[in-house]
Amino acid sequence: MKGLLRLFAVLRKEVRQLRRDRLTFGMIVGIPLLQITLFGFAINTDVRNLSAGVADQANTQLSRILAADAEASQVVGMTRRAETAEQLETLLRRGEISVGIFIPADFGQRLAARDRPAAQLMIDGSDPLILAAARQLAGMTLRYDTAPRPAAEAPLFEIRNYYNPERRSAVYIVPGLMGVILTMTMVLFTAVAIVRERERGNLELLINTPVRNLELMVGKIIPYVIIGLIQVSLILLLGVLLFHVPIQGRMIDIYLAALAFIAANLTIGLVISTLAQTQFQAMQTTFFFFLPSILISGFMFPFDGMPRAAQYIAELLPLTHFVRLIRGIMLRGAELSELLPEIWALMAFMLVTLSIAVRRFKKRLD
Amino acid sequence: MTGDYAITARGLTRRFGALTAVDHVDLAIARATIYGFLGPNGSGKSTTIRMLCGLLTPSEGEAEVLGHRIPGEAEAIKRKIGYMTQRFSLYEDLTVRENLEFMADIYGLARKSVRRRIDQLLEKYNLADRERQWAGTLSGGQKQRLALAAVTVHEPELLFLDEPTSAVDPQSRRDFWETLFELCEKGTTILVSTHYMDEAERCHGLAILDRGRVAADGAPQELERRIDATVVEMETGDSRTARRLLTDLPGVLGVTQLGMRLRVLLDRSVSDPLAAIRAGLADRGLRFDARLTHPSLEDVFVAATQGRYLKAKA
Numbered sequence: 001m002k003g004l005l006r007l008f009a010v011l012r013k014e015v016r017q018l019r020r021d022r023l024t025f026g027m028i029v030g031i032p033l034l035q036i037t038l039f040g041f042a043i044n045t046d047v048r049n050l051s052a053g054v055a056d057q058a059n060t061q062l063s064r065i066l067a068a069d070a071e072a073s074q075v076v077g078m079t080r081r082a083e084t085a086e087q088l089e090t091l092l093r094r095g096e097i098s099v100g101i102f103i104p105a106d107f108g109q110r111l112a113a114r115d116r117p118a119a120q121l122m123i124d125g126s127d128p129l130i131l132a133a134a135r136q137l138a139g140m141t142l143r144y145d146t147a148p149r150p151a152a153e154a155p156l157f158e159i160r161n162y163y164n165p166e167r168r169s170a171v172y173i174v175p176g177l178m179g180v181i182l183t184m185t186m187v188l189f190t191a192v193a194i195v196r197e198r199e200r201g202n203l204e205l206l207i208n209t210p211v212r213n214l215e216l217m218v219g220k221i222i223p224y225v226i227i228g229l230i231q232v233s234l235i236l237l238l239g240v241l242l243f244h245v246p247i248q249g250r251m252i253d254i255y256l257a258a259l260a261f262i263a264a265n266l267t268i269g270l271v272i273s274t275l276a277q278t279q280f281q282a283m284q285t286t287f288f289f290f291l292p293s294i295l296i297s298g299f300m301f302p303f304d305g306m307p308r309a310a311q312y313i314a315e316l317l318p319l320t321h322f323v324r325l326i327r328g329i330m331l332r333g334a335e336l337s338e339l340l341p342e343i344w345a346l347m348a349f350m351l352v353t354l355s356i357a358v359r360r361f362k363k364r365l366d
Numbered sequence: 367m368t369g370d371y372a373i374t375a376r377g378l379t380r381r382f383g384a385l386t387a388v389d390h391v392d393l394a395i396a397r398a399t400i401y402g403f404l405g406p407n408g409s410g411k412s413t414t415i416r417m418l419c420g421l422l423t424p425s426e427g428e429a430e431v432l433g434h435r436i437p438g439e440a441e442a443i444k445r446k447i448g449y450m451t452q453r454f455s456l457y458e459d460l461t462v463r464e465n466l467e468f469m470a471d472i473y474g475l476a477r478k479s480v481r482r483r484i485d486q487l488l489e490k491y492n493l494a495d496r497e498r499q500w501a502g503t504l505s506g507g508q509k510q511r512l513a514l515a516a517v518t519v520h521e522p523e524l525l526f527l528d529e530p531t532s533a534v535d536p537q538s539r540r541d542f543w544e545t546l547f548e549l550c551e552k553g554t555t556i557l558v559s560t561h562y563m564d565e566a567e568r569c570h571g572l573a574i575l576d577r578g579r580v581a582a583d584g585a586p587q588e589l590e591r592r593i594d595a596t597v598v599e600m601e602t603g604d605s606r607t608a609r610r611l612l613t614d615l616p617g618v619l620g621v622t623q624l625g626m627r628l629r630v631l632l633d634r635s636v637s638d639p640l641a642a643i644r645a646g647l648a649d650r651g652l653r654f655d656a657r658l659t660h661p662s663l664e665d666v667f668v669a670a671t672q673g674r675y676l677k678a679k680a
Contacts, residue, residue: 207421208449
């Protein structure tokens with residue numbers, strides 16, 4: 001009997017404390033809500049409407065039917081036009097399209113002869129889900145062409161798998177994983193670092209000194225920037241040595257992109273530190289930011305497969321831009337100058353969050 | 367006015383929601399003196415100190431600290447003051463010397479003078495043999511000396527000490543106060559909050575705070591002279607019963623038990639206090655021994671917080 005009474009005493013105390021911890025209470029509702037919505041709506045492995053570019057050198061009625069049929073299949077959505085195969089390659093490298101359809105000038109003859117593929121499908125193979133989706137086009141037949149083709153005949157498309165011809169998953173996972181790891185560690189490190197000072201009472205001393213907000217924040221961030229760069233080096237080293245991940249682009253570009261990304265994550269960590277009162281709350285809030293980052297950034301599931309609303313939200317997350325940057329540089333050999341919009345997005349994110357943090361962090365107690 | 371006073375305040379008030387933590391406090395604290403805030407927990411000591419260093423914005427009223435207006439010029443006073451928090455707020459995972467170096471750099475001391483200044487502080491605060499020890503592993507008294515060293519590294523004109531001795535043994539407290547007097551002699555103004563009577567007695571000036579108001583202020587000796595009540599000290603075998611009976615007597619303001627002894631504070635209107643006490647305890651057959659005595663600061667504290675049992679300032 002006494003045991004039961006004590007058990008209930010503990011239970012009641014726990015419920016009372018839980019009710020007062022509004023952040024934890026919010027998480028109880030927030031995490032399932034976020035997970036279900038993200039997984040249910042945003043995550044779609046049946047990828048449709050891949051952004052595609054077409055270079056139609058034949059420019060005949062037949063070639064236009066081919067492009068229209070490809071679009072009608074809903075596998076691709078034509079967003080760009082190009083003149084040559086080289087231009088399509090450039091668009092692929094920049095990440096502006098995932099699929100290129102090249103229709104050669106002799107498309108009509110090839111189609112009639114049926115001894116070799118009539119057109120070329122150029123696919124960004126750095127994401128296996130994109131590759132799998134785009135391959136559906138390979139089995140396509142032209143609408144006018146109702147007669148079944150004998151099996152021995154050449155297919156309609158020749159498929160060229162760019163950037164990951166051996167289709168090794170490590171190649172596509174490792175660069176994005178670098179972003180995931182940096183998000184986790186950088187946001188958490190800074191958030192906890194400042195909250196720890198508050199918890200231990202150091203902050204009450206600091207705010208009574210002439211130290212300025214910006215000095216305090218930047219001084220706290222810089223060591224973690226260096227830690228972040230060390231992590232980048234470690235991941236690159238392991239990726240190359242263990243998994244033979246190719247590094248097509250320049251090292252300097254990788255580090256510059258990582259630097260912008262690290263800075264953006266550290267400033268979001270600072271914002272979290274101004275919201276959280278305890279280290280535990282800082283960790284919870286970090287998790288809340290981390291979850292959508294891995295789910296809708298394009299790291300796990302292709303960006304093109306997500307509904308419009310999820311895409312807009314994803315554009316606000318630094319990881320989305322970093323995944324594009326790092327896959328572009330490492331796998332597709334893109335130069336940083338070809339990916340500038342992503343860099344600007346990270347910089348803008350950093351400036352906005354830093355000013356929020358500096359503004360929210362008061363040198364007063366009230 | 368500013369020349370003679372380190373701190374002046376008029377009608378300083380701070381509300382937290384419905385609670386008025388500090389209620390129209392007036393202060394005038396002369397330079398190079400030790401001024402004490404005496405009061406129980408929740409009497410507004412810390413809140414007043416925090417307003418004076420610019421950590422909290424007053425809801426009402428204003429103050430002038432070292433010639434700077436509060437609110438408004440809070441940042442300007444930060445390099446001229448030192449603030450020792452109630453809780454140890456240095457870095458426990460830095461060594462004694464590293465903590466002092468950090469504070470010296472934060473206050474912008476010239477690089478080449480830092481080393482000498484820190485050596486000097488380590489010597490003065492008797493921490494020289496601890497300089498490589500982590501601050502978290504120091505004893506209570508050592509932590510307190512380190513905290514004082516850290517907030518005086520930039521030789522501030524004004525020191526705020528918020529209950530600095532609450533976690534410290536009596537010998538360390540004595541040493542600590544010796545150091546405060548040394549600093550004061552060199553021209554530092556010190557505002558210290560405490561709930562110890564013996565510490566309050568050592569201050570040049572004193573404000574007794576009670577529920578956010580200044581119940582009385584002045585020099586400790588002056589406050590003792592101004593007490594408008596009679597103090598009787600008595601010894602009795604059954605102090606608990608005696609205390610209960612005395613508390614109900616008309617004209618008794620307060621009874622404080624000190625071991626076997628009782629200190630009874632009576633209104634001046636009681637013309638013969640000893641007779642009144644005798645009459646009050648007579649029918650219980652309690653044996654006791656009572657005599658009139660000089661008021662102590664504790665009596666002043668009881669008188670001040672019970673009502674207006676202090677004469678006006680001369």
